[in-house]
Amino acid sequence: MAALEPYKGNYYLWKYLPSLEGAAISAALFGIATIAHTLRLSKNRSWFAVPFPIGGIMEVIGFATRGVARKKTGQLMPYVIQNTLILLAPVFFAASIYMTLGRLIRMTNGERHSIISLKWLTKIFVTGDVLSLLVQGGGAGMMVMDDFAKMAEKIVIGGLFIQIIIFGLFIITVIMFHIRMHGDPVSKHALAGGFGWEPTIWMLYVVSVLVMGRSIFRVAEFVMGNDGYLLSHEWPLYLFDALPMFAVMAVFWHWWPLTPNGA
Structure with missing residues (x-):
């Protein structure tokens, strides 16, 4: 029978016994979503969406x-692997989301409606995404070291704030692009890849x-903190992390960004 065990002395990596059922269901759902994304991006040659299955694989391995x-x-290694991969997977989802806006602006010839030049738009957001990944990854790697645990938490928080x-800037950019497109009689009825652009905005x-x-x-x-309610109970992770991230994969797949041939 599984029992909560200390890592060193009286130091426990876990505050609870992780649920086998919850982990298995999550790994299975993310696995299905990852396969679906891989098939669709391969069919449509939507290479900007490649980070999605990468993030999905990270979720699968993390929950498994x-x-x-x-x-x-x-044991240290299982804790480090699951903590790091589940923490960082959404950074890859974000990368594809950022690139989708740049693609949409280009396909609708709507650069004049963007508050950020198309030349810099994807670069700014993806660079910020990579910076967030590096900071969070560095902090996650330090979290298991007693002497650096508090510092590691601050580093991860810094990466999350990035x-x-x-x-936040991305959402403002999307909103302004949406408003300006609607304010332009010509752009309002623009087509991207043979379809209206607005479903992708939503x-x-x-x-x-x-x-x-x-x-x-x-x-x-x-x-x-480590002794706070959210880290000492498992259900918030599934409700506020696993479920929203699966929803992100499902929504992105269902309303797949427009492709040149409208596929």
């Missing part, structure tokens, strides 16, 4: 490792809110 960790709560700021709103909400949850989680 949580399941394995149920009987290995005293993500929130970048996403898709970007939905996935952006989901990723932003998840990032805010993660900040609250780390601000409350």
